[in-house]
Amino acid sequence: MANQKVIVGLDIGSNKIRTVVGVVEDKSHAINIIGVGISPSNGIRKGMVSDLDEAATNITASLEEAERMSGEPVHRAWVSFSGPSIETYDSKGVIAIGGNAEITEDDVDRVLDAARAVSLPANREILRIIPKSFSVDSQHHVKYPVGMNGIRLEVEAHIIAGQVSAVKNLEKCLYRTGVSIEEIIPSYLACAEAVLDRKQKELGVAVIEIGASSTNLAVFEEGTIIYSTVLPVGGEHVTNDLAIGARAAIDTADKLKIEYGTCLKDDVSEREEIDLSQISRTDAHTVSKKQIANVIEARYHEIFLMVRDELEKIGRAGMLPAGVVLCGSAVKTPGVVDLAREILGLPAQIGFPRDIEGIVDRVDDPGFSTVIGLLHFANRYGTTRSFDFDFGKISDSLVSFFKKLLP
Ligand SMILES: Nc1ncnc2c1ncn2[C@@H]1O[C@H](COP(=O)(O)OP(=O)(O)OP(=O)(O)O)[C@@H](O)[C@H]1O
Ligand SMILES: [Mg+2]
Numbered sequence: 380m381a382n383q384k385v386i387v388g389l390d391i392g393s394n395k396i397r398t399v400v401g402v403v404e405d406k407s408h409a410i411n412i413i414g415v416g417i418s419p420s421n422g423i424r425k426g427m428v429s430d431l432d433e434a435a436t437n438i439t440a441s442l443e444e445a446e447r448m449s450g451e452p453v454h455r456a457w458v459s460f461s462g463p464s465i466e467t468y469d470s471k472g473v474i475a476i477g478g479n480a481e482i483t484e485d486d487v488d489r490v491l492d493a494a495r496a497v498s499l500p501a502n503r504e505i506l507r508i509i510p511k512s513f514s515v516d517s518q519h520h521v522k523y524p525v526g527m528n529g530i531r532l533e534v535e536a537h538i539i540a541g542q543v544s545a546v547k548n549l550e551k552c553l554y555r556t557g558v559s560i561e562e563i564i565p566s567y568l569a570c571a572e573a574v575l576d577r578k579q580k581e582l583g584v585a586v587i588e589i590g591a592s593s594t595n596l597a598v599f600e601e602g603t604i605i606y607s608t609v610l611p612v613g614g615e616h617v618t619n620d621l622a623i624g625a626r627a628a629i630d631t632a633d634k635l636k637i638e639y640g641t642c643l644k645d646d647v648s649e650r651e652e653i654d655l656s657q658i659s660r661t662d663a664h665t666v667s668k669k670q671i672a673n674v675i676e677a678r679y680h681e682i683f684l685m686v687r688d689e690l691e692k693i694g695r696a697g698m699l700p701a702g703v704v705l706c707g708s709a710v711k712t713p714g715v716v717d718l719a720r721e722i723l724g725l726p727a728q729i730g731f732p733r734d735i736e737g738i739v740d741r742v743d744d745p746g747f748s749t750v751i752g753l754l755h756f757a758n759r760y761g762t763t764r765s766f767d768f769d770f771g772k773i774s775d776s777l778v779s780f781f782k783k784l785l786p
Pocket of ligand 1: 391392393394395396420425426461462566589590591592593613614615618633636637640707708709710711712746
């Protein structure tokens with residue numbers, strides 16, 4: 380394809396594996412979606428590979444579907460995953476600039492290198508380092524120091540680290556499918572890239588991504604990420620609660636949740652009953668819809684209380700002017716947005732993937748935000764030489780620096 384570049388996102392979830400193929404035009408930089416693949420995920424548990432063969436088979440199925448639809452063979456992909464194997468740390472780096480000279484991109488690389496020299500727990504490796512702000516001599520909150528004069532350059536950085544074994548196993552899986560990895564991006568970063576705009580990030584906003592096994596939180600302010608964390612509770616816990624509450628098989632409980640589930644328990648009448656034989660071959664008893672709503676609401680309530688505790692830790696509970704944006708498939712239960720608004724005391728909305736063209740109806744879903752975000756990463760950080768990052772202009776050398784950090 381002349382003047383077009385094919386980019387591929389692959390989101391390896393605990394419940395679903397999603398592939399999206401896009402083409403980017405040289406001039407407009409618009410992302411045109413041309414292929415989508417989705418497969419069940421049976422070899423991933425809590426974001427980590429639990430069965431190499433099964434995971435590779437599922438990934439292949441997802442890739443092949445996207446290849447068939449797009450007519451493009453996939454050789455390389457931007458990959459995301461989530462789960463408790465991802466941890467974040469704050470770090471600082473300081474360097475001297477010789478002779479009060481002009482700060483160069485090499486100096487920025489050096490100071491980020493200094494910030495990278497943080498002592499991580501054993502078996503952790505850095506996936507990404509994100510500069511939050513720079514200081515030049517006594518001037519703080521500098522967004523981009525290149526071109527300024529000074530004798531001392533300091534950076535405050537956000538470090539995202541992954542468990543070495545988890546990353547290696549993911550790489551092994553991908554190797555078996557014959558696809559090589561462009562970059563591994565934690566799912567919440569990809570998700571934020573797809574659903575947030577620059578203004579929201581400037582004002583103060585949080586992305587809450589609720590997947591199957593975990594809830595991922597990322598908080599942005601003044602254009603950059605200031606906090607992120609992974610909470611080990613997600614949609615599969617809602618399903619497990621329902622299986623116990625309704626005394627039904629896990630598969631039945633998941634269908635029950637998706638077809639009849641709601642957090643709006645006050646809207647459900649005491650008398651409504653659901654006949655499980657309608658949705659299951661194994662379960663034939665009836666359950667009260669009110670009881671189902673109570674169980675679902677209780678678990679989402681708990682998730683948002685955990686999020687509120689995290690926001691309290693950083694002094695942002697009820698304090699984010701652009702509110703919270705919810706993504707991940709588990710936010711599709713009716714009433715989740717209202718519950719988030721009520722418990723967090725903030726504006727809340729569902730985050731649909733933005734700034735895409737092509738077969739958008741297939742991906743216009745909060746469950747696709749993460750994989751679409753990977754295409755945004757590929758488009759912005761993989762194909763351009765100089766571009767706007769969270770805090771302003773960022774250099775080609777910084778891109779290569781980020782790439783050096785990858786496993
Ligand atoms: N329509 C729906 N309503 C409510 N919940 C849903 C709906 N569709 C899917 N879910 C739930 O969303 C969860 C899966 O979300 P998602 O696809 O974002 O997870 P994943 O990316 O595969 O997993 P993870 O990111 O945790 O590794 C499951 O618990 C599933 O039951
Ligand atoms: Mg996910």
